[in-house]
Amino acid sequence: MKRYKEAKMGEQAPHVFTIADIAYRAMITEGKSNSILVSGESGAGKTETTKNLMCYLAYLGGNSAAEGQTIEQQVLESNPVLEAFGNAKTARNNNSSRFGKFVEIQFDNVGRISGAAIRTYLLERSRVCQISDPERNYHCFYLLCAAPKEEIEKYKLGDPKSFHYLNQSNCYQLVGVNDANNYLATRRAMDVVGISEEEQEAIFRVVAAILHLGNIDFGNNEGDPESSVLKDDDSKFHLDMTAQLLRCDPESLEDALCKRKMITPDDVIKKSLDISGAIISRDGLAKTIYSRLFDWLVDKINVSIGQDPKSKCLIGVLDIYGFESFESNSFEQLCINYTNEKLQQHFNQHVFKSEQAEYTKEEIDWRYIEFVDNQDVLSLIEKKTGGIIALLDEACSLVPKSTHETFAQKLYQTFKDHKRFIKPKLARSEFTIVHYAGEVLYQSEQFLDKNKDYVVPEHQNLLSASQCSFIQRLFPSLSEETSKPSKFSSIGSRFKLQLQQLMEILNSTDPHFIRCVKPNHVLKPSIFENLYVMQQLRSGGVLEAIRIKCAGYPAHKTFEEFLNRYNIIAPEVLTRSYEEKVACKWILEKSEITQYQMGITRVFLKGNQMAELDAQRARILRNSASVIQRRVRTRSTRKKYVLMRQSSIHIQSQWRGYHARKSYKEMRKEVAAVKIQKNLRRQVARRTYTNMRSSAVILQSALRAMAAREYFYNKLVTKSATRIQAVWRRRKAVLNYVELQKINSERAALAQQSPVGTSKSMLVETEQVIHEHGQDNGVGENRSYTVVEEPATSHDGSDGERANSNVENWKFLLWAEKQRADNAERKYEESVELCERRRVKLEETEFRVYQLQASFNSVSQDVKLHIRTIHRAERAIESF
Secondary structure, three states: OHHHHHOOOOOOOHHHHHHHHHHHHHHHHHOOOEEEEEEEOOHHHHHHHHHHHHHHHHHHHOOOOHHHHHHHHHHHHHHHHHHHHHEEOOOOOOOEEOOEEEEEEEEOOOOOEEEEEEEEEOOOHHHHOOOOOOOOOEHHHHHHHOOOHHHHHHHOOOOHHHOOOOOOOOOOOOOOOOHHHHHHHHHHHHHHOOOOHHHHHHHHHHHHHHHHHHOOOEEEOOOOOOOEEEOOHHHHHHHHHHHHHHOOOHHHHHHHHHEEEEEOOOOEEEEEOOHHHHHHHHHHHHHHHHHHHHHHHHHHHHHHHOOOOOOOEEEEEEEOOOOOOOOOEOHHHHHHHHHHHHHHHHHHHHHHHHHHHHHHHOOOOOOOOOOOOOHHHHHHHHOOOOOHHHHHHHHHHOOOOOOHHHHHHHHHHHOOOOOOEEOOOOOOOEEEEEEOOEEEEEEOOOHHHHHEOOOOHHHHHHHHOOOOHHHHHHOOOOOOOOOOOOOOOEHHHHHHHHHHHHHHHHHOOEEEEEEEOOOOOOOOOOOOOHHHHHHHHHHOOHHHHHHHHHHOOOEEEEHHHHHHHHOOOOOHHHHOOOOHHHHHHHHHHHOOOOOEEEOOOEEEEOHHHHHHHHHHHHHHHHHHHHHHHHHHHHHHHHHHHHHHHHHHHHHHHHHHHHHHHHHHHHHHHHHHHHHHHHHHHHHHHHHHHHHHHHHHHHHHHHHHHHHHHHHHHHHHHHHHHHHHHHHHHHHHHHHHHHHHHHHHHHHOOEEOOHHHHHHHHHHHHHHHHHHHHHHHHOOOOOOOOOOOOOOOOOOEEHHHHHHHHHHHHHHHHHHHHHHHHHHHHHHHHHHHHHHHHHHHHHHHHHHHHHHHHHHHHHHHHHHHHHHHHHHHHHHHHHHO
16 A cells, blocks of 8 residues: 555546456456556546556555566656656647557566556657647657756757747646656656666757757758758757757758758759758658657667566556547547547447347347447548548658649548538538547648658668767668668558557457546636536447446346345345346345346346345445444453553552652651741740740849839838837837926926816827828828826926926927928939839830830741741642
């Protein structure tokens, strides 16, 4: 299949490859040669179909041997070479074959390609020198003009418009075709088919020489009006280039073009040609060179490929030109249409005559089917005596006495009563032939010149004396050319002989027909002109074949083939010993087929009946295939399920292991992170605690110091007050004791009771004053005064003195109390001022504690953010 794909086959209709399969299998099984005839008006379609057929046959018959691969490749690569030198654009096709080609692919006993050969027919030589708009000349001329610059400079070429053989038409480039790429592809194909570099250079040198030869123009000789000379310096340049490329003498070339030798019994006379004669000589030389070059290419390809003389089986692919009818039809169109008539007769014999002969042989009840037989047209053209070709040869042998007009008059007289020959009114050189495909009007002006196949001796001698060995091989000397006893050879007679040989080969093979239909005149896709397509189908005999097939029994198989194919419809026929004919009839009855007939060895069916049988067979096979497919799919699905289950278990185990390792790694990371966080938090907490503890200790020490100082101050105040009180109380006690002593000593002296009462009242008043004064100074509660009441004794005048003395004491005490109250008030104010200073200091300490707490919180928050950033980075790394 690799070689099949390497052939770069285009997508064609499936039946093209089906026909190749049928031909190949029939050859393998029956050992009989087959032929595939590709015909029709679709030139490009025929070319592609032919190439794809050969590609597919090369794939079918290919092998692994080096020689087999070479044969296959050479067969395939011969197409680009032959297309470059034998195909051209016509008014209807962009790649029309202007020659007939029959490719014989030879096979050995096991079906492998063992050899091949290419037969060509009737190259259109006149196209080299004369084309009409919008046609093109042969592709090789345009490929060479698009060659690389060094080759163009070497051959002194230029634009195609500058050459006479190419500028007769305004078409120089094909849409979608790159001539430069095709030139390189042609050179590669030449390498494959065994053409050496020297031979390739010689080939394209000859092609360039033909282009320069066409630009040689002639003018009248002033001394001799009936002679011709080179017209100008440009013609001289092209003459020199032609001589240089052909490796011959320029003067000899000029003489060969402008002069002729007349051989008389007495002497050899050299006669000059007039302008028209020189132009005819020039064009004749160009056509002869190109024809010899094309024949050499075909021979070279055949030698390179190699034929197998022991081969008994072959498959031939015939790519023949289709039926042609143009505004101007000449000798080439007559030969082409003659070929199509011959192939149509072959088609009729195979499809119609053999079909009805088969009915007669098998004793089928049928009625004769009439069809159009074109034997009378073939007789008109190829009859040995009195045919158009025979009359043309006769006219050519009588030149110059005979002209195209005398030839036409001879045709009018000979075929005036022939139903296939028509003489147009007022025509002197035209005639019409009623072909199977329709009427074609031929112009006979150039029939005689185109039918002559001879080499001018001057041309022959000139080129055989060339210094190029390649040119010498194209034009061997006259003494060596034993195949041509005379200068004149009829192209029509030779073509008729070649065509007869081709028909003998085709008649010895089983034919298969491929009709290529051209959908429109504009050469564009997706456009179908119904009338044009129907005309091609009708002219190709397709509609007639369909009519006859429908009227008869187109489907017929031998009993064995029928049973082998359709026994699945009635399997019971295989379990019993039925005769083949009975078994076939049983199958038909079971299938409810009525339109059939049983022959001696075959079953004959209408077309739709065979389709119905195939449908029943396909339905049974489809049902059986469904059962088989169900079983196979079950087994395949179970096998796939088991494999998928084992694979999934393996994948799961690997995944679980991977997941466990990943989880373990995550856990280790988490533990490490927790440990890091723990240590970091501990460090942060410890630092925070240490800072808070330090702050609290400082605060506590400050508060305790303040409290201690206050306590110490209070204690000093209390101790001072206690000492003052003690001193005061001691003093008071001493004073009281002294006073009591005095009172006791003076009591007796007191005489009167009244002064005692007065003293008491004074003492009460004094006590009240002192009590009030103590309350006002805040020390009354802490002070206690003892008023000693003396017993009322009435003494002598000592009582009055004692009373005065007490009054003085009380005054002194009152003064002392006032002094003490003033001191207490002053100390109170100092204590209030000290408390205020301590309160301010306590607020400053509290502010510092607040600042320490805020600093601790900010540090704790930074530590938390830092820990979170570290944890996020670790998780990002793990995810990555």
